[in-house]
Amino acid sequence: MVMDKLPPAELSAVMEYSEQKVFEDGEVLFRQGQFPKGAFLLQSGIVNIAATSKHGQRQVIYFYAPGDWVGFRQLMTGTQLPIEGTAVGRVEALFIPAPAFEELLRTQRLFARNLLEALSFEFSVWVNRMTIFTKLPVRERLAIGLLILRDRFSRVEPPLKYLVCSRTDLADFIGASIETTVRALSSFRDSGWVKSRGKKITILDPEALAEVAKAVL
Amino acid sequence: MVMDKLPPAELSAVMEYSEQKVFEDGEVLFRQGQFPKGAFLLQSGIVNIAATSKHGQRQVIYFYAPGDWVGFRQLMTGTQLPIEGTAVGRVEALFIPAPAFEELLRTQRLFARNLLEALSFEFSVWVNRMTIFTKLPVRERLAIGLLILRDRFSRVEPPLKYLVCSRTDLADFIGASIETTVRALSSFRDSGWVKSRGKKITILDPEALAEVAKAVL
DNA sequence: CGTGTAATTGACTCAACTCAATCCCCGTGG
DNA sequence: CCACGGGGATTGAGTTGAGTCAATTACACG
Numbered sequence: 001m002v003m004d005k006l007p008p009a010e011l012s013a014v015m016e017y018s019e020q021k022v023f024e025d026g027e028v029l030f031r032q033g034q035f036p037k038g039a040f041l042l043q044s045g046i047v048n049i050a051a052t053s054k055h056g057q058r059q060v061i062y063f064y065a066p067g068d069w070v071g072f073r074q075l076m077t078g079t080q081l082p083i084e085g086t087a088v089g090r091v092e093a094l095f096i097p098a099p100a101f102e103e104l105l106r107t108q109r110l111f112a113r114n115l116l117e118a119l120s121f122e123f124s125v126w127v128n129r130m131t132i133f134t135k136l137p138v139r140e141r142l143a144i145g146l147l148i149l150r151d152r153f154s155r156v157e158p159p160l161k162y163l164v165c166s167r168t169d170l171a172d173f174i175g176a177s178i179e180t181t182v183r184a185l186s187s188f189r190d191s192g193w194v195k196s197r198g199k200k201i202t203i204l205d206p207e208a209l210a211e212v213a214k215a216v217l
Numbered sequence: 218m219v220m221d222k223l224p225p226a227e228l229s230a231v232m233e234y235s236e237q238k239v240f241e242d243g244e245v246l247f248r249q250g251q252f253p254k255g256a257f258l259l260q261s262g263i264v265n266i267a268a269t270s271k272h273g274q275r276q277v278i279y280f281y282a283p284g285d286w287v288g289f290r291q292l293m294t295g296t297q298l299p300i301e302g303t304a305v306g307r308v309e310a311l312f313i314p315a316p317a318f319e320e321l322l323r324t325q326r327l328f329a330r331n332l333l334e335a336l337s338f339e340f341s342v343w344v345n346r347m348t349i350f351t352k353l354p355v356r357e358r359l360a361i362g363l364l365i366l367r368d369r370f371s372r373v374e375p376p377l378k379y380l381v382c383s384r385t386d387l388a389d390f391i392g393a394s395i396e397t398t399v400r401a402l403s404s405f406r407d408s409g410w411v412k413s414r415g416k417k418i419t420i421l422d423p424e425a426l427a428e429v430a431k432a433v434l
Numbered sequence: 435c436g437t438g439t440a441a442t443t444g445a446c447t448c449a450a451c452t453c454a455a456t457c458c459c460c461g462t463g464g
Numbered sequence: 465c466c467a468c469g470g471g472g473a474t475t476g477a478g479t480t481g482a483g484t485c486a487a488t489t490a491c492a493c494g
Contacts, residue, residue: 051348059348076337082345105330112329113322119336120293123343128299130347131268131276134392138450167473175351180450182474198459198472355482384441397482399442415440415491 010108014041017100023087030071032084038097039072044157045091048169051083060173063088063148063165065155069118075101088164089156138176142184143212145174146194150203162202170201227325231258234317239309246302246310247288253298255314256289261374262308265386268300277390280305280365280382282372286335292318305381306373355393359401360429362391363411367420379419387418 018041023029029040029047040047047070049061061083064070074081075098096104104111133141146163153163165173171181185201188194193205203209235258240246246257246264257264264287266278278300281287291298292315313321321328350358363380370380382390388398402418405411410422420426 051344053348057348057352059351061344073337073340076334077341079341082341105333112333116322116329116333116336117293119333119340120290123290123336123340124294124296124299126340126343126347127268127276127278130343130350131270131274133347133351134276135274177451178472179452179474183450186474196473394483395440396442396484400482403442413441 007110010104010110010114013104013108013111014094014096017104018094018096021093021095023091023093025087025089027087027091029085029087029091029093030081032081034081036071036074036078036081036098038095039075039101040070040085040093040095042066042068042070043092043094045093046088046153046156046164047091047093048086048088048165049083050086050169050172058172059175060169063152063173065152066157067155069115072101072115073119133175138174138180139184139187140213141174141176142170142181142188143209145170146188146201146203147206147209147213149173149201150206162200164199165201166199224327227321227327227331230321230325230328231311231313234321235311235313237309238312239307240304242304242306244304244308246304246308247298249298249301251298253288253291253295253315255312256292256318257287257302257310257312259283259285259287260309260311262310263305263370263373263381264308264310265303265305265382266300267303267386267389275389276392277386280369280390282369283374284372286332289318289332290336350392355391355397356401356404357430358391358393359387359398359405360426362387363405363418363420364423364426364430366390366418367423379417381416382418383416 020043021040023045030036032052042064044066047064047068049064049070050058051061052058064085070085070093071081074083132144136144149163149165153160167178167182167185170185171178174181176184185194185196188209189196191205191208193203193208195202195204237260238257240262247253249269259281261283264281264285266281266287267275268278269275281302287302287310288298291300349361353361366380366382370377384395384399384402387402388395391398393401402411402413405426406413408422408425410420410425412419412421
């Protein structure tokens with residue numbers, strides 16, 4: 001959820017209340033089941049958000065990029081975080097403790113309004129994603145998923161030419177089994193549209209992927 | 218999205234800016250592709266929200282009940298409504314035109330805040346639903362879906378003992394084909410857990426359904 | 435009391451899952 | 465510098481849940 005529109009005055013207020021934190025690759029920003037202590041505004045790097053149900057069903061929710069808010073929804077509802085956030089690569093983020101967040105909501109006229117817009121937008125994206133994922137074959141879901149990830153990873157500074165994601169995370173992101181995901185990815189590789197080396201996946205031909213996904217875009 | 222917490226002062230402000238509207242069964246509150254003219258605050262009845270992609274994929278998003286806001290997300294993002302809302306039974310709603318909505322956001326200190334909370338909550342429900350639906354078999358999705366609908370329909374005044382939903386909508390709600398949905402529903406009926414007469418579906422044994430769905434609840 | 439729409443049932447097919455085995459990196463310690 | 469795990473990635477084979485197509489039945493309404 002991007003805060004591009006946050007005006008300078010509000011942004012500086014946020015800065016004032018927040019604390020800069022740095023996470024190294026693989027480090028956990030917050031854990032499943034913890035009560036939220038505050039929200040993060042990402043400055044650099046990627047954060048991978050995943051939820052695991054009590055029966056081991058894992059779902060990778062999203063990859064947040066610089067400018068996105070992370071964890072503020074849980075702060076609002078006051079419920080336990082059902083999710084876990086992990087740094088992909090080095091991550092810098094502003095941490096706004098819960099009380100400060102409340103303070104911002106109260107005192108900054110446009111703060112709630114901006115969050116509302118951002119959240120509404122993100123929600124729309126989700127509804128769209130749900131509609132797509134419910135009925136599309138894995139091959140198309142993977143094509144879409146890769147394009148989404150490509151976009152996410154291109155938002156870091158400097159933009160990454162590849163994306164970093166294990167097969168497991170990729171599978172959990174598009175809602176398929178690892179094996180099926182690997183097979184689809186292999187077929188894309190055989191077509192010369194992507195190449196991969198471990199977790200690093202490079203999109204060579206986004207147009208071709210968009211073509212596969214065109215049924216929905 | 219429930220507005221239980223909207224304080225009296227805010228509520229009366231909403232009332233002041235709004236216009237009462239009534240829709241009969243099957244009537245459309247707003248259509249796909251229209252620009253949003255305002256938002257609705259449901260007072261009585263149920264509104265069924267569905268999105269259809271350009272390739273005919275239909276997804277029933279949700280069944281909104283009294284107290285929920287409908288259509289305000291699209292108002293916030295300013296995008297065309299990708300969805301359509303239809304009255305299930307008689308529906309009374311307060312319609313708040315877009316300019317009045319803006320006005321409320323500006324002048325009512327807690328308005329944005331309350332919407333933010335409600336939206337955050339609804340979002341969490343969605344993420345949960347997505348996690349569930351991505352990997353669970355149809356039978357369990359149906360059990361969960363029926364329990365959700367039961368809850369929704371119990372919120373109308375007076376509470377309905379049955380829910381009203383065509384097989385097509387039910388199928389689109391749980392993300393399965395009509396035939397598969399019918400088969401699963403028949404099996405529930407054979408077990409004596411539900412009975413149905415046309416669109417009217419009565420849940421006889423919610424515990425049994427919860428048992429089927431227990432892998433996730 | 436037709437008649438069209440919704441619901442149901444049957445038969446068949448296939449995409450995607452699971453289980454199982456192997457391969458390939460990548461970091462570690464000798 | 466290289467052999468040695470160990471976990472992730474890949475490939476193979478078999479099974480099945482759920483979708484499609486097609487036909488039949490049950491309503492709801494004019």
